Each structure stands twice: as structure tokens, then as C-alpha cells.
Amino acid sequence: MGLLAPLFLLGVLAIALPVWLHRLQTQSSERKPFSSAMLLEKAEQQIHVRKKLKYLLLLAARIILLILIALAFAKPFMTVSPDAIVATDAGTRLVLIDTSASMDRAGAFSQVQEEAGRAIDGAPDGALIQVLSADRTLQVVGELSGDKSVSRAALGAMSASALRLDFGEAMSAVERLAASMPPPVNLHFVSDFQASGMPVRFADAVPAGIAGFTAHVVGTGEPFNWSVEFVRDTGEGLDVGLNGSGDRERIADVDLLVNDVVVESRGLSQTGPQVLHFDAPDLKEGENRVVLRINTDDDLAADNSWYQVIDNEPPATIPLLTLDTGGLPVTYLSAALESAGAYSVLPMVVGEFDPRVLGRYPWVVIDEIGFIDPELERSLTGFLENGGNLLAFAGDRAAALEVLPVSGHRQSATAVRPQAGEFLSVGQIDIRHPVLSQTEGWQSVNVSRNLPLDVQDGDEILIRLENNEAFLIERRVGQGRILLMPGSLDNRWNDLPVRPVFVSFIIEAARYLSGINEIPSNYTAGASLPLTLAGGASGQVVDPDGVTVLSLADTTREQQIKLNKPGFYEVYTPQGEMIVAANVDPLESDLRKVSQDVLDRWQDATGGQTLTGTETFFADEEQTVELWHWVLLLLALIVIAESILGNMYLTPRRTERA
Amino acid sequence: MPPLQTSHSNARDLLRPEVLAGLKNLDLVARSVVEGVMIGLHRSPRFGFSQEFAEYRSYNEGDDPRFIDWNVFARTEKTYIKRFLGDTNSHLMILLDASASMGFGGPPVNKLRYAQFLSASLAFLAARQHDAVGCIVFDEEVRDYRAPSTRSGKLQGVLHCIDSATASTGTRFDKPFDKFREQTTRRGLVAVISDFYCDIEDLLAGVRPLAWNGQDVVLFQVLDKQELDPDFKSNVLLEDIETGEAVEVAPQFMREAYPQRIRSHIDQLRKAAAGIGADHVLVNTSDSLDQALRNYLLFRERRQ
Numbered sequence: 001m002g003l004l005a006p007l008f009l010l011g012v013l014a015i016a017l018p019v020w021l022h023r024l025q026t027q028s029s030e031r032k033p034f035s036s037a038m039l040l041e042k043a044e045q046q047i048h049v050r051k052k053l054k055y056l057l058l059l060a061a062r063i064i065l066l067i068l069i070a071l072a073f074a075k076p077f078m079t080v081s082p083d084a085i086v087a088t089d090a091g092t093r094l095v096l097i098d099t100s101a102s103m104d105r106a107g108a109f110s111q112v113q114e115e116a117g118r119a120i121d122g123a124p125d126g127a128l129i130q131v132l133s134a135d136r137t138l139q140v141v142g143e144l145s146g147d148k149s150v151s152r153a154a155l156g157a158m159s160a161s162a163l164r165l166d167f168g169e170a171m172s173a174v175e176r177l178a179a180s181m182p183p184p185v186n187l188h189f190v191s192d193f194q195a196s197g198m199p200v201r202f203a204d205a206v207p208a209g210i211a212g213f214t215a216h217v218v219g220t221g222e223p224f225n226w227s228v229e230f231v232r233d234t235g236e237g238l239d240v241g242l243n244g245s246g247d248r249e250r251i252a253d254v255d256l257l258v259n260d261v262v263v264e265s266r267g268l269s270q271t272g273p274q275v276l277h278f279d280a281p282d283l284k285e286g287e288n289r290v291v292l293r294i295n296t297d298d299d300l301a302a303d304n305s306w307y308q309v310i311d312n313e314p315p316a317t318i319p320l321l322t323l324d325t326g327g328l329p330v331t332y333l334s335a336a337l338e339s340a341g342a343y344s345v346l347p348m349v350v351g352e353f354d355p356r357v358l359g360r361y362p363w364v365v366i367d368e369i370g371f372i373d374p375e376l377e378r379s380l381t382g383f384l385e386n387g388g389n390l391l392a393f394a395g396d397r398a399a400a401l402e403v404l405p406v407s408g409h410r411q412s413a414t415a416v417r418p419q420a421g422e423f424l425s426v427g428q429i430d431i432r433h434p435v436l437s438q439t440e441g442w443q444s445v446n447v448s449r450n451l452p453l454d455v456q457d458g459d460e461i462l463i464r465l466e467n468n469e470a471f472l473i474e475r476r477v478g479q480g481r482i483l484l485m486p487g488s489l490d491n492r493w494n495d496l497p498v499r500p501v502f503v504s505f506i507i508e509a510a511r512y513l514s515g516i517n518e519i520p521s522n523y524t525a526g527a528s529l530p531l532t533l534a535g536g537a538s539g540q541v542v543d544p545d546g547v548t549v550l551s552l553a554d555t556t557r558e559q560q561i562k563l564n565k566p567g568f569y570e571v572y573t574p575q576g577e578m579i580v581a582a583n584v585d586p587l588e589s590d591l592r593k594v595s596q597d598v599l600d601r602w603q604d605a606t607g608g609q610t611l612t613g614t615e616t617f618f619a620d621e622e623q624t625v626e627l628w629h630w631v632l633l634l635l636a637l638i639v640i641a642e643s644i645l646g647n648m649y650l651t652p653r654r655t656e657r658a
Numbered sequence: 659m660p661p662l663q664t665s666h667s668n669a670r671d672l673l674r675p676e677v678l679a680g681l682k683n684l685d686l687v688a689r690s691v692v693e694g695v696m697i698g699l700h701r702s703p704r705f706g707f708s709q710e711f712a713e714y715r716s717y718n719e720g721d722d723p724r725f726i727d728w729n730v731f732a733r734t735e736k737t738y739i740k741r742f743l744g745d746t747n748s749h750l751m752i753l754l755d756a757s758a759s760m761g762f763g764g765p766p767v768n769k770l771r772y773a774q775f776l777s778a779s780l781a782f783l784a785a786r787q788h789d790a791v792g793c794i795v796f797d798e799e800v801r802d803y804r805a806p807s808t809r810s811g812k813l814q815g816v817l818h819c820i821d822s823a824t825a826s827t828g829t830r831f832d833k834p835f836d837k838f839r840e841q842t843t844r845r846g847l848v849a850v851i852s853d854f855y856c857d858i859e860d861l862l863a864g865v866r867p868l869a870w871n872g873q874d875v876v877l878f879q880v881l882d883k884q885e886l887d888p889d890f891k892s893n894v895l896l897e898d899i900e901t902g903e904a905v906e907v908a909p910q911f912m913r914e915a916y917p918q919r920i921r922s923h924i925d926q927l928r929k930a931a932a933g934i935g936a937d938h939v940l941v942n943t944s945d946s947l948d949q950a951l952r953n954y955l956l957f958r959e960r961r962q
Binding site for chain 1: 759760762763769853855882885894895896897898899900901903904905907916919920923
């Protein structure tokens with residue numbers, strides 16, 4: 001027995017209230033001195049005892065009531081061991097059915113039903129049968145039973161998914177499951193046995209603990225299938241990778257749809273891998289739904305469409321405040337930021353900069369914080385306090401100041417300076433920080449000079465040099481933040497601007513300061529979309545069929561959304577909306593089977609280890625049974641009991657009033 | 659006659675317990691009570707015995723020279739003592755129960771205080787009648803004792819003895835009666851003032867020998883209005899002052915059954931007293947004191 005939310009047990013402290021109230025009640029003024037109890041019969045005392053008992057019962061009922069409320073909120077549960085199953089000599093037959101995307105081919109699943117039914121019917125008398133399905137995960141379908149009709153009934157609800165099956169992973173899961181089954185365990189695998197499903201190491205497909213392995217192959221014959229393998233945005237157009245297998249005489253058309261409108265169609269004259277180039281379509285600003293659709297009557301329809309989200313946001317303008325718009329810092333920052341394609345640097349001379357336009361930008365860069373005059377400092381401080389962000393570097397001008405403007409950092413007098421001709425390296429990096437988590441190569445940065453700053457309360461040191469000086473500081477100012485690097489950007493104090501890490505650092509810093517926590521827009525079916533990355537723990541996701549994925553309660557929690565269907569998912573979070581696309585794994589499109597040799601070898605290799613003996617096994621792992629329903633039921637009973645007791649306690653007084 | 663009625667009415671007012679409660683001096687209380695009673699008595703010739711001439715007798719040594727009739731001496735040159743009916747030698751012994759249960763009652767006065775008024779008034783009245791007055795204050799033990807005496811200073815001692823009684827512990831009647839029997843052999847009046855929450859047989863065991871010895875016993879049963887007619891609106895846990903025993907009672911019981919029981923107890927006490935020739939007077943602390951004093955005087959008259 002355990003509790004899912006034990007902190008709610010603190011609510012038990014509330015029983016102090018009825019105890020206190022009842023204590024007051026017992027010490028009430030109703031206790032009166034009287035000259036003599038001689039004429040008060042003992043029968044009256046019995047009434048008192050009975051009343052006292054009722055009174056204590058009432059108190060007990062109230063205490064139990066509060067305890068049960070606290071317990072109900074604490075969500076008690078107990079783990080229940082399933083019924084023990086005594087193994088027979090016939091052992092267990094596992095009927096494993098491949099439900100991966102490739103099994104969606106025409107007629108394949110009716111064969112699956114047949115083959116699986118045959119595997120069930122062929123089980124020896126007394127054998128326990130367990131039906132399993134496998135795609136990205138292994139799932140137990142129905143219950144372990146010696147009744148074949150029960151197992152057959154489990155087949156009815158099965159269908160192919162859009163996910164990929166890796167035989168190695170499936171066999172590993174079967175191996176773990178078989179260990180809990182009454183031996184000997186025989187595996188009957190019903191699948192199309194795609195060659196692409198085999199693991200890299202053959203041994204990974206051979207499960208231990210399996211006494212026998214029987215392959216039931218479905219989907220025989222030469223497969224004919226077209227599939228889209230990739231769509232790549234080259235900037236000048238779209239390159240689309242296609243692959244066709246099977247009958248070379250059969251042709252297909254390819255349509256390019258942008259936001260549900262067919263913008264271009266192409267004909268395919270022959271099968272085989274090929275790349276089609278489409279001219280850059282007219283995209284609307286923002287996210288665009290691009291679909292490559294193959295119009296054909298091939299065996300597998302699930303992979304005939306490819307869904308892609310193409311972002312057409314214009315580059316964000318980032319003001320770069322500098323004294324020299326043609327200087328090296330401008331060159332380095334512009335090159336780094338514009339390499340991402342999402343940003344456009346606007347160099348502006350500090351003295352000519354109109355602070356009133358600050359509100360137009362999410363963040364600004366200044367290559368020398370020492371240039372900031374008091375008027376600009378006030379504007380920048382207001383900008384930061386209202387949620388703006390600042391990326392700042394400190395150079396010679398800053399070194400001449402005792403206190404840095406805007407950030408308020410003081411220079412430290414106790415800095416350890418490198419000897420002339422020597423360099424300091426980066427000593428410590430906070431790789432958990434979003435700015436640094438995707439960057440590599442800081443160890444190659446050489447620092448010849450750094451502005452030593454006294455760390456202040458609220459400072460977060462993201463990078464420290466080996467002499468422990470801060471090399472990158474984050475400080476919150478109001479609702480905004482400053483990223484301050486106490487080194488110049490002109491390649492004189494350090495060589496960061498010419499190191500590869502500079503580009504990734506600047507791009508990640510730009511994303512961080514822009515408030516963008518980007519995630520990829522395109523996924524393979526079965527992948528997980530962490531909703532937190534999409535902008536927050538709360539949100540909602542609408543799947544390609546227009547169905548909301550999360551329950552109302554789940555929308556407030558951190559979620560990993562499984563993208564199990566191909567198509568576009570709409571993701572809504574408090575931070576905004578986005579579209580992500582999911583596609584069938586191209587490996588599922590390759591319908592070629594493993595060779596008969598491999599299949600034979602697989603069957604031979606599996607079954608070498610046979611478990612014997614009659615033991616007691618459990619049909620499943622321990623189950624967790626939540627008990628709060630029963631607690632609520634008990635609570636209701638106690639409420640009724642409390643009402644009755646309270647009523648009984650009050651009866652004499654009511655009589656008195658009457 | 660309106661003036662007389664007014665005077666009588668004012669005198670009766672003085673006997674109300676709440677008025678007497680305002681008087682701190684027990685002597686003053688006793689004096690007020692007795693004067694009030696006597697004013698009432700004057701209207702009834704039946705009670706004038708104490709003023710009626712009884713006899714002359716020769717003066718003997720030891721007699722109070724104040725009672726010599728100097729008119730007779732002037733005519734006969736012999737000293738005679740003039741005696742009235744009320745001056746027949748008697749004595750009054752007051753047994754005052756000062757147990758804890760007597761502390762119950764009020765406001766304005768609890769049972770003990772009322773009993774103190776009554777005792778003081780009796781003592782004063784007796785002294786006025788030239789009776790010797792003594793006093794025993796008791797609870798489980800004999801707490802204080804004043805032997806009966808007619809000497810004028812003795813009354814103050816008796817009043818002090820009565821006034822200093824405080825309610826405490828339980829009640830035992832055997833000890834004060836034993837004490838009384840040990841100290842007194844003369845016949846006289848014995849006023850037992852208590853609430854008599856006791857076994858009647860135990861009480862009779864103490865009173866019966868006195869009655870058989872010729873003592874005239876009057877039992878003043880002092881009860882509070884809450885004991886005679888309790889008025890509780892809800893369930894109460896009643897705690898016996900003496901024993902600490904707690905009994906929770908319903909208002910219905912206190913309204914119906916309990917008054918029957920207390921009346922039954924009083925009746926039993928009255929019958930038992932009558933059985934041994936004693937008198938029983940029920941005194942309600944909410945009533946004025948004159949009734950109790952009238953009972954005393956009636957009793958004394960019968961004895962004469």
C-alpha cells in the first residue's frame with residue numbers, strides 16, 4: 001500500500017479542530033455544582049454514560065471523516081499480485097503480431113488474422129496463449145488464457161499503425177515478457193518480415209528463453225510501392241526524394257500541395273530512387289503546410305504522402321549598437337547571426353541611436369558596454385525592466401570605468417592576470433543553460449585579457465575562466481535579462497569571434513534572448529514531442545484527425561506527446577501556436593522481405609534454450625489499484641454516521657426547546 | 659388602619675433574605691429579624707405570652723437584681739422577683755450544619771448564610787426571652803461549640819460562632835448530637851438547622867435519644883429554590899458538592915421526577931420527626947425569615 005500524493009496527509013492535522021472543539025464542549029458550563037446527588041438516580045448516570053459514549057463516537061466519526069478526506073486526497077493505492085497461474089507441460093504460446101506501418105498494405109491484415117488464428121488453434125491442449133502486438137512498442141493484447149476463443153477475440157480489435165517495427169527491439173521485449181511466462185514458451189511471429197526491420201546485429205533479433213520460434217509470413221509476392229523519402233528546402237525550391245519498388249511499368253503522379261492547395265504536379269515514369277526538384281512555391285509568412293502526395297494504387301498507401309512544415313518567417317532585425325559600423329565586432333556578429341537565416345543585423349552608431357525605438361525589438365546587442373551614456377543607460381534600463389533583453393560585450397572603454405553602466409557590475413581588484421604572452425582557457429561551463437547546451441568548442445577559446453568583475457547577487461555565471469573569473473554572466477533586470485561577456489569582440493582580448501563555437505553561441509544566445517525555444521517542426525511517426533519545448537507545460541495538441549490529444553487535466557502538466565499518426569499536429573501553448581509534421585518512417589516503405597535463409601537461421605537460432613519444470617508464474621506484473629474510490633465510499637458512510645450521531649446528540653436539546 | 663399596615667409591611671420587608679444579605683453584622687440581622695417578627699406578633703394576642711405576668715418569687719442569691727420588682731420592695735421591703743411566662747427557665751441549643759451542601763444556593767444568599775440568619779435570629783429571640791442559648795457548628799466533625807448560657811455577653815459569642823461558620827466537607831449527625839448529649843443534661847429546645855441530605859434513619863439515630871431524654875427538637879430543613887423547583891433548560895452535569903459525584907440529568911427529569919423525589923424526602927423527614935415527637939420546619943431560602951421564627955415560637959408555646 002502506498003500513497004501517490006502523501007503530502008496531502010498533512011491535512012490530518014485538521015483533526016485538532018474537532019478534538020479542540022469537543023474538548024471545549026466537555027468543559028462547557030453545563031457542568032454545575034449541586035447540593036446533593038442523593039436524589040438523582042443511578043439511571044441518570046447511565047444516561048450520562050450512554051451520552052458520553054455517543055459523544056465520543058461523534059468525535060471519532062469526525063476524526064475519521066477528516067482522516068479519510070486527507071487520505072482520499074493522498075490517493076492511496078495498493079499493488080496487487082495477479083492470480084497465480086500454474087504452468088502445465090504444454091507451456092505458453094506467444095502469438096506476436098506485427099502492427100507496423102508496412103502491415104497496412106492491402107490485404108495484409110486479413111492474412112494476419114488467418115495466420116494468427118492458425119497459430120492459436122495449433123496450440124496444444126493446456127497451453128496458455130498470449131496475443132501480443134508490436135510496432136514501436138510491444139503490447140499485450142487480451143489476457144493470458146488457456147481458452148483459445150479468448151485469444152481469438154483479442155485479434156479482432158487489432159489494426160496496423162503508422163509506426164516502425166524494429167525486430168531487435170521487439171524480440172528484446174518478448175524476451176523480458178517470456179521470462180514471466182510458464183515455460184516452455186513458444187513464439188509465433190506473424191509479420192511481413194521486412195528486411196529493413198532487422199537489427200544491425202542478427203543476434204539482437206534472437207530472444208533468449210524461447211523454446212520455439214515459428215515465423216508466419218504475410219504479404220507474399222512482389223511488392224509495388226511508392227514512397228516519399230525526404231523533402232528538402234534548398235532556398236531555391238524543394239528537392240523531393242522518392243523511391244518506387246516493384247512493377248516498373250506502373251506510373252504515378254506527384255502533387256505538391258502548399259497549405260492544402262495543389263501548386264504543382266509531376267508524373268513519375270519509372271520506379272526506383274529519384275529526386276524531383278520543385279520550384280520555390282509561394283509561401284505565406286509564417287508556417288506553411290507542405291504535402292507531397294503520390295497518386296498511385298500501390299500496395300502501401302500510408303507512405304504516399306509526406307508532410308512538411310516550412311517556416312517562412314522574415315528575418316528578425318536585431319539592432320547592433322556600436323561606435324564603428326564597419327568595425328570587426330559588427331562583421332563578426334553580423335556573420336554569425338545572419339548565418340542562421342532568421343536574423344538581420346542592423347548596425348547603429350551609439351550616438352545616433354534613438355532610444356525611443358527600443359520597444360520595437362525583443363533584444364539588442366552592444367559591442368562595447370562602456371559606450372553607453374547616462375541617457376542611453378536610462379533608456380536601456382527601462383527597456384530591460386519592461387522585458388527587453390541585451391547582449392553586451394565589454395572592451396577598453398568599459399575597462400576604464402569603475403562601474404559598468406546598465407548592469408552595475410564593479411571591477412574586481414583581486415583578479416589573477418595571465419602573464420604576458422600567456423592565455424587563459426575556459427574553466428567551467430554551465431551546459432544546462434539554453435545558451436550553452438547546444439554549443440561545443442569553448443575549450444579552444446584563448447583569452448588574453450578579461451574584465452574582472454565582482455559577482456553580485458542575482459548574477460548567474462554561465463562561463464568561468466580557469467582563473468575563476470566570470471566570462472559570461474546573466475543578470476535579470478526587471479522582466480528582462482542581460483547576457484554580459486566581459487571581453488571585447490574585436491579579436492584582441494580573446495579569439496572567440498574566430499572560433500567555430502562563436503557562431504553557435506551567438507545563434508543560441510539570439511534564440512534565448514528572442515524568447516524562442518525552437519524545436520524541430522518535422523518528425524518521424526512515433527517520436528515524442530516534449531510540450532515543454534513547444535513553449536510551456538500547459539497546452540493542447542490537435543492530431544491530424546482533428547482530435548485533441550490531451551485531456552483537460554493533462555493540459556496543465558508537462559507532457560511528452562506521441563506523434564503516432566502521419567500528418568500535421570497543431571500545438572497550442574500559452575506562448576503561441578505551432579505546427580509540427582509527422583511522417584511514416586521511410587524504412588517501413590521498403591517492403592522487401594528478409595531472405596528465406598535469414599528466416600531459417602532466425603528460427604534455428606531461436607529455441608536453443610528451453611525452460612522446463614512446473615512452477616508458479618504470474619500472468620502479468622503487479623498491478624497498481626487505486627483505493628481512493630473506496631475511501632470516498634467509506635467517507636460517504638462516515639458522513640451519514642456522523643449526521644446520525646450528531647442528530648442523536650442533539651435530541652435532548654430539541655426536546656427541551658419543544 | 660393604613661399606618662399600621664404600612665409599618666407591618668415595612669417590617670416584613672426587612673425579613674426578606676435579599677435585604678438581610680446586605681447586612682454584614684449578624685447581630686444587626688438578628689435584631690432586625692426579631693424586631694420585625696415581634697412587630698407582627700403584637701397584632702396577635704395569642705403570642706403575647708412572653709409579656710404576661712406569671713408569678714412573684716423571693717429573690718435568691720444568684721438571681722439577676724435587675725428583675726427585682728422595686729415597687730413591691732417599696733411597699734413590703736422584701737425583694738421579689740417578678741416572673742413572666744416567657745421567662746420560665748429554658749435553653750436553646752442551635753445545631754448548625756456547615757457542610758459543603760449548605761454552601762449551595764443563592765443569590766442573594768446561599769443556604770448556609772440563610773441558616774446563619776435563622777440561627778442568629780433564634781439566638782437573639784431566645785436571649786430576648788431570657789433563654790440560655792448555645793450553639794454547635796458541625797459538618798463531619800464538630801467545628802465549634804458554645805455552651806448554653808443566659809449571660810448577656812454569651813449571646814455575642816454565640817453569634818460569632820454562627821457567623822464564622824463556613825461550608826465545607828460532608829455531613830455527619832452523630833457527632834454533634836453526641837457532643838450535645840455530653841455537654842447538656844438540662845431539658846430544653848434543640849434547633850437542628852440543616853438541609854438534611856442524609857439517610858433519615860441515621861438522623862433519627864441521633865435525634866431519638868434527645869427526644870427520649872425530654873429535649874424538644876425542631877428540625878429546620880433549609881432548602882434553596884433550585885432544590886425545590888429546579889429550572890434547567892438543557893442537559894446539565896450536576897456535581898455533588900460534597901462527594902464530587904457527577905450525574906448528568908435531563909431537564910425533563912429535573913422538572914418532573916426530581917421535585918417528586920425531594921417532596922417525598924421531605925415528607926419522610928417530617929413523618930420521622932413526628933414519630934419521635936420532634937417538629938419539622940421546611941425553610942425556603944427565598945422566603946422571609948418570619949415563618950421560621952413563628953414556628954419556633956409556636957413550638958416553644960406548646961412546650962410551655
